[in-house]
Structures are given as C-alpha cells and as structure tokens.
Amino acid sequence: MSTTQSERLRGLLEPLVTDRQLDLEEIEVSRAGRRTVLRVVIDSDDGVELDAVADVSRAISQKLDETDAMGEGEYLLEVSSPGADRPLTEHRHFVRATGRLVRFRLHEGGELVARVLGVDGEGLDVEVPGVKGRKATTRRVEFPEIAKARVEIEFNRKDKKEEEEA
Known part of the structure; x- marks a missing residue:
C-alpha cells in the first residue's frame, strides 16, 4: 500500500473510530486473489467488545x-482488536499493559521478563520476579532501552476484577 493511500485511509477512518472512544491501531491493505483485503485493528484502554467491533465495521463499510x-x-x-501477542510500540500500549508480565528485548542486548508496575513519559517501573525463592526486585526501564516488547500470556493470572474483589 502506498503511503498516500495509507494516509488517506487513516484520515478517512480514524475519525469514525475515535468518535467511538477507540484507537485506530493499524491499517493494512493486501491482495487475496482478485480482491483487496483491508484489515483495521482497533483498541481501547478497556479492550474492545464484540458489539463495538461490529459497530465500527458497519461505519467503516458505509x-x-x-x-x-x-x-x-x-x-x-476485516475489523478486529489486536491479538495478545502484538508488539507494544506506543506509550498507550505500555499503559494498558500495567499489571501484566512483559518480555522486553533490550537494545544493550539480553531479555528481561518483568511485570509492569507503572508507566510515565520516560519509561516504566517494573518488578522482576525472583528466581529460586529469591524476592522480586524493582527496576526502571527507559523507553530508549527497549528494542521490542510483548505481553506474556499468563494462564493463572488474576484479572483486575478478581483482584478488586479479593
């Protein structure tokens, strides 16, 4: 997709998405045989309900x-929300990952798996789990240090509602 078409589509579709208090995360145009496929990824701080995806899809189609x-x-x-394994690239992605376990690949080399405790304009405060009975430690990770980051899937993780009820 040309930059011009990408910019034009973003300019056309972003107001439809933001009017619904959602973020337009990605637009991708590809070919599938004779057809063109337009994939639109939307998200919000609270996730995206199926009804919201359907509403945005109808508005975009129209x-x-x-x-x-x-x-x-x-x-x-195709309108969808981002998958669980999508990369964290924007400040808002890291804010949404607060409380989650994230795998960081650092520019200086090496990886770090830590739980995001807080996010500000310069970076993140994280908790590195202890190994072999050791206590967890906290650490600061600045945004320029991060080469890549993705949320780790946790099958035993309590969600926010369960933590608030406890």
Whole structure:
C-alpha cells in the first residue's frame, strides 16, 4: 500500500473510530486473489467488545462505499482488536499493559521478563520476579532501552476484577 493511500485511509477512518472512544491501531491493505483485503485493528484502554467491533465495521463499510478510497474492485473488510501477542510500540500500549508480565528485548542486548508496575513519559517501573525463592526486585526501564516488547500470556493470572474483589 502506498503511503498516500495509507494516509488517506487513516484520515478517512480514524475519525469514525475515535468518535467511538477507540484507537485506530493499524491499517493494512493486501491482495487475496482478485480482491483487496483491508484489515483495521482497533483498541481501547478497556479492550474492545464484540458489539463495538461490529459497530465500527458497519461505519467503516458505509464510509468506504461512499468514497473511492478502495478503488473500483471488490474488497474484503476485516475489523478486529489486536491479538495478545502484538508488539507494544506506543506509550498507550505500555499503559494498558500495567499489571501484566512483559518480555522486553533490550537494545544493550539480553531479555528481561518483568511485570509492569507503572508507566510515565520516560519509561516504566517494573518488578522482576525472583528466581529460586529469591524476592522480586524493582527496576526502571527507559523507553530508549527497549528494542521490542510483548505481553506474556499468563494462564493463572488474576484479572483486575478478581483482584478488586479479593
């Protein structure tokens, strides 16, 4: 997809998404046979309900049908929320990961797996789990140190509601 088309689609679709208090995370255009596939990824601080995905999908479809943004050919529209394994790249992604276990690949080399305790404009405060009976330690990770970051899936993790009830 050309930068011009990407910018045009973002400019066209972002207001539809933000009007619903959601974030437009990603737009991807690809080919699948004769069809063009437009993938739109949306998110919010509280996650995205299925009804919200359907609402955004209808609004985007209507807007695209009113314009020539996708050209004359057939296209397939896919609207979804980001997967659990998506990379954390924006400040808001790290804020949303507060309380979660994250695997960091650092520019200086090496990896760090730690729970995000807090996020500010310069970086994160994290808790590194103790190994072999040792106590967990806290550490500061500045954004420029982070090469890559992804949330680790925890099957035994208590969610926020369970922690608040306890």
